[in-house]
Amino acid sequence: MKKGLGHKPCNKHSITAGRNKTTSPMGIVCATLLLMIAGSISGYAQDKPTHSNPWAPTELGMLPPVASLAKGVWLKGELHVHSSHSKESSNNSVGKIIAFSKSVGIDFVCITDHDNHVDGDVAHNTWTDPEFKSDSVLLLYGGEWTTTRGHGNAFSAVPYDHQRLYDVRDQRDVVIGAVKRQLGIHLSANHPSGKDHFGYSYDMVNSIEVWNSAIWPKNANAIMIWDDMLSSGRKLTGRGGSDAHHGTPDSPDKATKNTYQAKANYIGTPTTWVFATERTSQAVIDALTNGRVCISSNPYAPRVEFYADINQDGKMDMMMGDNVKATGKPVKFRVQLTGNTSVTGSYTINVIKNGDKFNTYQVSGKTPMIEFTDTPATIDRTYYRVEVEGPQTAYPQVPQSMALSGNMVGLSNPIFFNFDPNF
Numbered sequence: 001m002k003k004g005l006g007h008k009p010c011n012k013h014s015i016t017a018g019r020n021k022t023t024s025p026m027g028i029v030c031a032t033l034l035l036m037i038a039g040s041i042s043g044y045a046q047d048k049p050t051h052s053n054p055w056a057p058t059e060l061g062m063l064p065p066v067a068s069l070a071k072g073v074w075l076k077g078e079l080h081v082h083s084s085h086s087k088e089s090s091n092n093s094v095g096k097i098i099a100f101s102k103s104v105g106i107d108f109v110c111i112t113d114h115d116n117h118v119d120g121d122v123a124h125n126t127w128t129d130p131e132f133k134s135d136s137v138l139l140l141y142g143g144e145w146t147t148t149r150g151h152g153n154a155f156s157a158v159p160y161d162h163q164r165l166y167d168v169r170d171q172r173d174v175v176i177g178a179v180k181r182q183l184g185i186h187l188s189a190n191h192p193s194g195k196d197h198f199g200y201s202y203d204m205v206n207s208i209e210v211w212n213s214a215i216w217p218k219n220a221n222a223i224m225i226w227d228d229m230l231s232s233g234r235k236l237t238g239r240g241g242s243d244a245h246h247g248t249p250d251s252p253d254k255a256t257k258n259t260y261q262a263k264a265n266y267i268g269t270p271t272t273w274v275f276a277t278e279r280t281s282q283a284v285i286d287a288l289t290n291g292r293v294c295i296s297s298n299p300y301a302p303r304v305e306f307y308a309d310i311n312q313d314g315k316m317d318m319m320m321g322d323n324v325k326a327t328g329k330p331v332k333f334r335v336q337l338t339g340n341t342s343v344t345g346s347y348t349i350n351v352i353k354n355g356d357k358f359n360t361y362q363v364s365g366k367t368p369m370i371e372f373t374d375t376p377a378t379i380d381r382t383y384y385r386v387e388v389e390g391p392q393t394a395y396p397q398v399p400q401s402m403a404l405s406g407n408m409v410g411l412s413n414p415i416f417f418n419f420d421p422n423f
């Protein structure tokens with residue numbers, strides 16, 4: 001066997017090459033080859049590119065405070081609803097919105113009236129409404145930024161100068177982005193594929209309304225835009241909002257042509273869940289920014305929880321919204337439905353990886369749960385998110401919403417690997 005190895009004679013000669021006075025022709029060839037290889041190695045060292053990309057992703061750093069998996073609190077809310085301060089709304093006073101929210105167990109509400117209906121002065125309309133107070137529901141400060149380039153919601157735990165956001169609406173994105181940062185608000189793109197879709201840069205926003213109103217099927221393109229933005233490296237939270245404008249009249253004579261909507265699309269269709277550090281408005285905003293968020297078709301529908309065990313110790317140590325550096329080792333993921341699940345029906349869990357379907361699972365039982373394992377690439381970004389289809393949980397206060405939502409029960413935010421937190 002050894003005889004047949006072509007390199008054997010060459011090795012022998014190369015060892016002796018240079019020391020023998022009578023070098024064989026094969027020795028010369030070998031020596032030349034060695035010189036060429038040595039030359040190319042030193043040449044490579046000399047020409048090694050010294051370029052370093054100043055925009056390369058930085059090491060993963062700290063995000064706003066996140067809840068530990070053991071100590072957080074789940075809170076459910078409505079992030080897009082119009083009161084009577086929006087001119088096209090009917091029978092939907094601030095007091096009515098808060099009372100209804102309380103009655104269905106909603107923890108937080110952001111009343112997002114159209115700022116153009118009050119010339120940007122949300123602060124002296126919605127927020128100073130005598131009914132804008134609650135001893136049980138967390139009231140976020142916000143408004144729907146209603147511009148010729150589309151709609152976005154502003155969210156804040158404390159009052160802010162909304163007038164400045166309104167005034168800057170026709171400026172270029174770079175100017176608006178600077179004002180948004182100064183105001184310290186969370187800005188969110190509304191109904192991104194519908195009428196009046198958000199037409200500004202997604203660099204300015206912290207979240208995107210991927211589920212607008214009870215009518216789930218019209219959100220397909222919003223989900224596509226979200227996947228596009230995630231794929232481009234934006235760690236963008238997906239959230240819901242009913243965009244309800246019309247409440248139930250106090251007496252039949254107050255009904256309008258839009259009154260029917262109150263039984264089809266109202267507060268909580270869909271419901272946005274956040275996993276917050278504590279039960280405060282600021283913790284809600286932080287959880288929203290961090291993406292520790294899932295969306296359910298209504299306040300009584302089960303909640304989609306999505307976890308991962310990154311160090312194979314059998315304990316889940318990260319959840320949706322969290323972002324870590326991939327280690328190259330397998331990660332175990334867990335999807336769990338919590339709350340009023342149908343014990344007779346079965347749910348379909350669709351896992352999406354980087355915008356493509358990764359796998360589909362069927363689950364049933366009181367607390368349906370699945371686990372799967374995958375190894376995220378050590379280079380490149382990877383994200384996983386979950387959509388759940390199945391039977392709707394009854395929402396007697398908004399009874400027609402169930403049919404409008406079809407099979408869509410809930411969806412999670414992604415678990416991220418190698419995303420640049422500074423992007």
Ligand SMILES: [Zn+2]
Pocket residue numbers: 144151190191196
């Ligand atoms: Zn809108």
Ligand SMILES: [Zn+2]
Pocket residue numbers: 080082144243
């Ligand atoms: Zn709206």
